[in-house]
Amino acid sequence: MKAAILIGGQGTRLRPFTLESPKPLLPVLNRPFLEYQFQVLRTHGVREAVLCVSYLATAFRRAFGDGRRLGLRLRYVSEPMPLGTGGAVKNAEPLLRDGPALILNGDVLNAFDLREFLRFHRARRAELSIALSRVKDPTQYGLVLTDEKGYVKRFLEKPSWDEVESNTINAGAYLFEPPVFGHIPAGKTYSLERGLFPERLAAGAKLGGWVAPGYWIDIGTVEKYLQVHLDVLEGRTPFKPGDGARPLKGAVGARVAAGPGTKVAPFARFSGAVSLGRGVRVGRGAQLSDCVVLDGAAIGDGARLERCVVGARAKIGTHAVLGPGTALAGGSRVGDYSQL
Numbered sequence: 001m002k003a004a005i006l007i008g009g010q011g012t013r014l015r016p017f018t019l020e021s022p023k024p025l026l027p028v029l030n031r032p033f034l035e036y037q038f039q040v041l042r043t044h045g046v047r048e049a050v051l052c053v054s055y056l057a058t059a060f061r062r063a064f065g066d067g068r069r070l071g072l073r074l075r076y077v078s079e080p081m082p083l084g085t086g087g088a089v090k091n092a093e094p095l096l097r098d099g100p101a102l103i104l105n106g107d108v109l110n111a112f113d114l115r116e117f118l119r120f121h122r123a124r125r126a127e128l129s130i131a132l133s134r135v136k137d138p139t140q141y142g143l144v145l146t147d148e149k150g151y152v153k154r155f156l157e158k159p160s161w162d163e164v165e166s167n168t169i170n171a172g173a174y175l176f177e178p179p180v181f182g183h184i185p186a187g188k189t190y191s192l193e194r195g196l197f198p199e200r201l202a203a204g205a206k207l208g209g210w211v212a213p214g215y216w217i218d219i220g221t222v223e224k225y226l227q228v229h230l231d232v233l234e235g236r237t238p239f240k241p242g243d244g245a246r247p248l249k250g251a252v253g254a255r256v257a258a259g260p261g262t263k264v265a266p267f268a269r270f271s272g273a274v275s276l277g278r279g280v281r282v283g284r285g286a287q288l289s290d291c292v293v294l295d296g297a298a299i300g301d302g303a304r305l306e307r308c309v310v311g312a313r314a315k316i317g318t319h320a321v322l323g324p325g326t327a328l329a330g331g332s333r334v335g336d337y338s339q340l
């Protein structure tokens with residue numbers, strides 16, 4: 001089976017970090033996020049993937065090339081203007097026609113069993129199936145209502161709270177039979193979620209809705225981007241930090257992963273889970289709790305950081321305080337406390 005991964009969005013909710021890098025290439029524990037998805041594909045025997053790129057398209061080729069290094073055959077389909085999730089899939093059609101195709105959003109992480117998904121899909125004789133996840137706030141996602149046999153009854157993208165009738169949402173993974181592509185208009189902006197899914201339901205087509213067990217996250221906001229680090233470090237996912245994020249010796253009582261070349265001065269204190277990139281400096285007596293510090297950033301002596309993300313090469317002055325929710329752009333400067 002072949003996969004197509006939708007990675008052309010601008011990642012506006014994850015600015016400022018997505019101004020420098022497309023969302024699926026942002027590091028998670030010092031590995032491009034998409035490499036986790038590649039790992040899931042390989043585990044389930046998928047060896048070929050089409051990357052549907054648009055925003056900062058060349059960055060993907062630079063990062064992954066033809067995919068050989070990653071044990072995959074990667075091909076690229078580029079939209080000069082973003083065509084929406086449906087338009088992107090339509091563009092990839094010529095490379096996906098032979099049998100059911102797996103379509104994935106490029107900003108979600110889960111480790112569900114693709115073979116199980118395929119079995120479910122075939123047993124329903126569905127023209128397309130959608131993997132579902134259960135969440136507390138469905139208003140951020142595509143709400144999916146299913147019947148007791150596992151068929152989708154309704155698909156409602158970004159519902160308002162008074163429309164929320166269940167906690168099952170679109171997890172951003174689909175199986176498409178080849179005829180489905182014929183229902184997507186060519187050469188124009190079109191959405192799977194607001195166009196294809198509701199339209200196929202209205203036409204009486206069979207759409208499967210498979211509740212995927214286990215961990216799932218969409219890293220589309222700063223809060224969720226931070227959260228995925230905490231989840232991996234604290235063992236809530238099936239993923240482990242790789243060689244680029246080694247446990248920091250001496251960080252007692254906290255889970256700290258650090259990239260190569262990172263130096264931590266004496267008396268720095270960590271709590272919760274902390275991810276340090278490559279070549280990061282943490283000053284004497286600095287205190288870091290539940291945060292992500294990207295490559296080459298420097299944290300001043302005695303600075304205090306809590307639940308924040310510090311962009312690459314940022315410089316934080318001595319005794320500066322960064323509170324929860326802070327998202328500091330790459331290269332920013334935060335002065336010493338005495339200068340503030």
Ligand code: GDD
Binds near residue numbers: 141
């Ligand atoms: N090639 C291409 N072209 N890719 C696109 C485009 C486009 O025009 N627009 C979006 N994408 C990619 C994004 O890069 C991202 O990986 C994926 O499609 C989903 O887009 P998001 O912008 O992240 O959508 P969302 O998170 O608001 O909602 C989607 O994902 C949810 C699950 O995470 C929807 O599919 C929801 O129904 C779903 O619940």
Ligand code: MG
Binds near residue numbers: 107218219
């Ligand atoms: Mg998303």
